[in-house]
Each structure stands twice: as C-alpha cells, then as structure tokens.
Amino acid sequence: MCNTLPNTSISELDNFFNKFGSPEYKIIINYSENNHSIIEKVSLIIESPCGASYNTLQYIRGKQLTPETLNNFAISVRQECREPMSVVFKREFSETAGATHLLKFLDAIEKEEPSLLVSNTALREYASRMRKELQIKEV
Numbered sequence: 824m825c826n827t828l829p830n831t832s833i834s835e836l837d838n839f840f841n842k843f844g845s846p847e848y849k850i851i852i853n854y855s856e857n858n859h860s861i862i863e864k865v866s867l868i869i870e871s872p873c874g875a876s877y878n879t880l881q882y883i884r885g886k887q888l889t890p891e892t893l894n895n896f897a898i899s900v901r902q903e904c905r906e907p908m909s910v911v912f913k914r915e916f917s918e919t920a921g922a923t924h925l926l927k928f929l930d931a932i933e934k935e936e937p938s939l940l941v942s943n944t945a946l947r948e949y950a951s952r953m954r955k956e957l958q959i960k961e962v
Contacts, residue, residue: 873905
C-alpha cells in the first residue's frame, strides 16, 4: 500500500492516502567537522499505512549520509513492512517497500541538498544506480 497515491477518485480513499500511502520525507542535513553530510532530522509528510516508514526513522537519524546508510535504511523498511511473505517472495526487490522508501528518501535528499547528489561521487553514483534499478514497474 505504500505505492498508493491519492488519485483513486474515491474521496474517502484519497483523503486517507493524502496522509498514509506513498511516503514523503522531509530531511535536514548538517555537516560534521570533517565535512561529512549527516542526516540530522527526518520527518514524514506522508507515512506508509503499516508504520514501516515511521518505525525506521530511528535507524537513519544522526547517521552519515552514505550508500551503506541508505542500504541499511531500505533493509530496515523491508523488515518492518507488513506485506505478507507470500506476496514478498513473488516480487523483485524493486517492487518492495524497501525500494519505494529508498527512492522517496533519495527524492528528499535531492530536494533538501541537491548538490550532494552532484558533488559527492559515491552518493551520485549510488542514487543514479538505484533510480535506474529500482524504478517501480507499471502494472
């Protein structure tokens, strides 16, 4: 359900998916003494219906913004996701909550600090690769 957008044309569902659906993050990035980017604050504008997006914020706050941190974030989301395992095992990772949240988090980074995805070679390459590999497949 974290891929659902408020465009169902059913007002009750659209109202719900304006608050609980495809996640949208707001982040604040600061820099350490060594000029490493640190995820200082993360909040949710829209959270996943099952709570996976909210429950994983603790694992990313205060962490250095690296590909490893982002991978760990996606794995944490996947572990918190309430999707039945019978469905999970039939899907590619690109179709899972971990991929959805990771792509949305990359969007939040780009919105907050677009230069990070240009100047930081490791993040630029990681973001480019993930966006290419994890684009949600249309049904």
